[in-house]
């Protein structure tokens with residue numbers, strides 16, 4: 363079976379390499395020639411653990427990348443993995459890349475082939491796209507469309523692609539389910555649950571899952587706000603409620619909140635779509651989830667201001683720029699947003715991140731980027747721990763205490779050793795944690 367993957371971002375590039383690992387002949391297509399060149403040289407255009415070896419193993423053998431859509435003509439299954447970012451002038455998703463790739467694919471779709479959407483889209487999109495394909499292809503060419511949402515987490519993309527925790531097949535034709543079962547035969551053989559649905563349900567599964575995760579994080583962050591005004595400890599609270607199997611401890615880490623290319627824009631697009639459908643009230647709570655999340659960033663800025671008296675001219679070290687560790691992704695990153703807000707309020711901000719500095723510097727070129735954590739910290743009046751890279755936890759508070767001008771540590775992830783910092787003479791400030 364031949365497979366094409368349209369769009370080679372964080373999702374598509376790893377999916378293409380994963381499909382090659384499963385033994386398929388794969389062509390990846392992207393409009394970005396620099397990305398395609400990097401991929402053809404066996405290098406992912408972004409940092410994702412374990413993905414380079416996988417790419418390197420298959421590229422030039424069963425896997426190739428191109429900017430020429432005509433090369434999909436041989437493929438039996440086409441995965442659409444292009445981005446659906448937030449629109450510049452609204453909360454809704456921008457569907458331009460999905461629409462343009464479908465239009466570009468149509469002339470090359472052969473009879474009996476299957477188009478599989480993986481991008482996160484507003485509910486109702488798949489049915490419209492199926493119609494669009496049907497209208498634009500000749501009568502002799504029958505093409506089915508299915509929706510197979512992707513749940514991969516950055517930092518674990520290879521593992522999540524090869525060993526997903528569930529597979530969702532949204533189908534409305536006769537052949538799609540069988541073809542998808544063939545594509546994912548290995549995972550299904552390993553007992554991965556398969557949920558077969560109609561198209562709108564499959565589209566909704568993705569946004570519902572992300573909305574639930576975002577809600578869980580904002581719930582614990584709301585508890586952190588209550589802990590702050592009562593002197594209670596949100597980490598102990600999360601441990602205690604997390605022991606209840608119905609609740610679970612995962613995604614109950616309070617801190618600077620969620621970011622990245624999915625959760626923030628997905629809850630906004632979902633809420634915007636519900637309003638279009640006349641069901642805005644059903645998802646009104648997602649606006650509150652978003653507001654709680656954004657308040658976390660403001661709170662860290664306020665804490666720095668309170669502790670230093672003013673931000674103007676103050677030297678602040680920011681540890682972390684990526685939206686989470688094991689990623690170089692700075693899209694809607696709380697760490698970078700806080701660094702930027704401090705800078706715009708007059709602070710002298712020095713940022714260090716093990717992987718995300720080039721991306722951060724592109725988005726926020728006016729910040730100072732240090733070559734190491736110790737360089738960022740040198741002479742700082744406040745140190746902010748905002749992305750939980752393991753190397754930040756390994757810093758010795760006694761050693762780094764000698765380099766700073768003022769021993770103030772604001773732990774935006776509640777993960778540093780509070781007692782060790784206090785014993786070394788630091789003022790340790792957690793979020794929702796005394």
Ligand code: UDX
Nearest residue numbers: 512513514515516613614615619620621622624685686
């Ligand atoms: C998410 C979903 O998990 C994934 O299934 C979907 O396909 C894409 O969106 P990802 O964006 O890679 O994946 O990151 P995730 O690990 O979910 O973390 C999202 C954000 O939540 C990060 O900024 C993280 O720091 C934050 N987070 C997570 C918390 O603040 N607290 C937690 O307890 C967990």
